Amino acid sequence: MPGICVVATVPDAAAIPSSLELVGGARALDASHGAGVSAVLMGTGPGLREATDELHRHGVATVYRCAHPLLTSGQVDAFLLATEQVLRAATPQVVLIRADTVGRELAPRLAVRLGAALVTECVELAAENGAIVARRQTYGGRALATLVVTRRPAVLSVKPHSLEVPEPAPVPGRVEDVAVSIDADTLPARVCEVLREEAEVGLDDAQVVVSGGRGVGGPEGFALLKELAAVLGGAVGASRPPADEGWVPISWQIGQTGKTVRPALYIAVAISGATQHVAGMSGSRTIVAINRDPNAPIFSVAHLGIVGDYRAIVPPLVARIKELKGP
Template structure:
């Protein structure tokens, strides 16, 4: 059994809290929260004047799985352009849809974003739902969640995919709880169990020491957030056609609790790690923070970005925005040069899909060599300056 408070309906009136015979309902931010020890007696359900509380008994029996069809992708937009992860997910959704013979729906929220519909079709969507309205101009959790929940309830997709970005992680959790379905966060792999038509959602677990494959067998949609850069963007086909549906949001500005007063963009001094085609990463093997200058010089010459292992970030040698790995950024550049990085599983989780990996490490048994395309066993303080010298020579800078 499960007891759920509908956050949209709860007004924080406190009636349920006063009536609960076990005094386990507390109010948090004007929202009722059921504490430990609920016996599902139903007194609160009866008492609530807003029908905001529901007890679900054997809920799985009530979900008609066959009523859900199609794969829905949340087409995340940044500055009126698709975030790369949106295109990655449309491409992956297309691949799965072809396997299970279903359709792909992409939902795009924003203002003046109509031009994105054709792009979504060209990457493999069959249907695009556009909500072009000031109320969804910028991401706000409550507005976006409300709109997405309405669309999902109406379209009934069997799978819903959202990028594991800061926006996607925030949004997906809110949607899943309102739809009473499961959510696998931060997936690095998606596959289908064809026999049971179940999405196999794989993500690192227990600190990255094992990969867990999670299923949502009884509830729909099967929801997953997926790490950027783990899925490949498919080929664009401008000739692809599909349905474009313009809808109005089922929410007005007055109902949105968050107001955006100003958006201040973070200054991006160096090359953006997630978008970089070349990344040079420093690990603990660089010995001290000043030696990142060597990594910066190499990256600068190659027109790349500077990455870092968590050990160097934790030591305060470099800002956390440079961290690559399970708790940092997932990257897949054309060239990844790891200097003095051991290759712990949590680091590999963030970079092992790079096209070419060059590892420089003085320990020939370092695990980084297991994923390296080219391995250089040696002292990075000899190898990196030699590399820099050669690159300068090739570029005519010496």
């Protein structure tokens, strides 16, 4: 079947597929192709059924469903085998993959196997006279590149949180269960263990992110940021220097390298605002910057700015927020 196919995974039984963002992109491309949107859904457990319904509800006509215990926890080689098997039979023109831990590895490898054109880490997709116009950030977020993809099939990976989850548009859906045979012993790279990091609120889903940079000065400073995040019900993030210095886990890093977030409120504390970092947070609705340097580039993306030492500002800010929120 020609058309647009999204690759969706159910990492854990209860997870709603964040792959819905891709469905929005697929629907935008499909409007001019008129060939329908399908999905490869891979995973294990009861979450698969729920995810199938969600995909149908958002306009995915055909769901190719692969259930296997190895389709979990970053087993890229298993996801690759299953996706390749489905797509060789389904032959879509365009494949969309979320550029997360699995997808950033899966997309290029799948493109080679399918003999497809490849563009990675797209932040915008549009159809234009039968071609796909993809935008992606380059040079650490300093520039935005527009690429035109004329070859088919094409594999496009999409940076997480760059596309909106679309409004529901239910279609009478079809499910095709595809049996995949994967033998753990034959996988060239096999995940033996998943080491989860303690996180009170996940950065990915947080509506408020309090983020610290080199100017925070050390791990102690991040304790203060945690307090601020806690009263706001948010998560703590960081720019690259604190992650490189080992003050915070690398998974906290926001930016071109690291996570992309677009919360309702982003508070950048002692972050200079290197383009590298801005690339991962500039989509936030309200951006507050606290920095001692009035010329710091972060103020050019911020909506509200405070010039000053965060150590003198954060404690009274926490206290005032507590007062305003009441008991």
